[in-house]
Amino acid sequence: MTVRLLVSPFDPGAETNRFLAASEGAGAAVTFTGLVRRTSDDPVTALTLECYEALAQAQLERLRDAAIARFSLIAAEILHRHGRMLPGEPIVQVMTLAPHRGDAFAGAEFIMDTLKTDAPFWKKEETGDGARWVEAKGEDDARRARWD
Amino acid sequence: MKILYFAWLRERLDRAEEEIELPPGVTTVGELIAHLRTRDEVTDAAFERPHLIRAALDTELVEHDAPLGSARTLALFPPMTGG
Incomplete structure (x- = not known):
């Protein structure tokens, strides 16, 4: 399965190593891992993602x-x-494999930018003050639009 | 037709899904949203910014002018915030 929806945490390093083990001589692999963020300005204690x-x-x-076709990737996993x-826990991981680094980077960025606005997940943050739905950012739409 | 609701739309409507009989004249996603809003104040308020609401017919994202056609499931939800 090259697209997997998971409820349990996953091991980003183990997933990367498994992906690399099947690289079959390709020159470039990119892994992006998105993590649950917590900063002093934004003291999130937990994050719940609803999913359709x-x-x-x-x-x-x-x-x-679409990423494989557009960037001539050898493989891609989400x-x-x-x-x-x-x-600190991983939310998402995107892995791409290509002959050269440019396409591997671009393919991973295209997948992440598009996934943010076009895949049905909704984040709800818990903080000391209660829980709130995360609002979609205009910045995410702008990043998505770069690929149109 | 089955309608699914997600995220704050689900919370505001206090339901995750429902079955509805399409009234005559309701043929698009937008017309169905307008019809739902006539039911009660809670529903009307939940859809008060209809341009924010995204829709999917079965497993295809669609615009509000999409015909409901023979789809079995309509999902309605706020802008997506994954990743």
Whole structure:
């Protein structure tokens, strides 16, 4: 399965090593891992991602296929968690494999920028003051639009 | 038709899904949202900014002018915030 929706935490290093083990001589692999953020300005104690699983699986598979076609990738994988997670835990991992680094980087960035606005996940942050839905950022739409 | 709701839309409507009988004249996603808003104040308020609401018919993201056609499931939800 090259697109996986997960509830449990995953091991980013183990996933990367498994992906690299099947690289078959390709010259460039990129791994991006998105983590639950916690800063002093934004003291998140936990993050819950709601997910529409049937649509998420379909959207992420389309996105993976589009990235492979557009950047001539040899392989691409997407892992995305949903449910409740804690600061520092991985949320998402995107891995791309290409003959050269330019396409591997671009493919991973394209997948992440598009996934943010086009895959059905919704973040709810818990802080000491209660829980709140994260609002979509205009900046994310702008990053998505760069690929149109 | 089955309607699914997610995130704050689900919370504001206090339901994750419902079955509805499409009334005559309701043929698009936008028309269905307008119809739902006539039911009660809570529903009307939940959809008060309809341009924010995204839609999917079965497993395809669609715009509000999309025909409902023969889709079995409509999902309605706020802008997505994954990744």
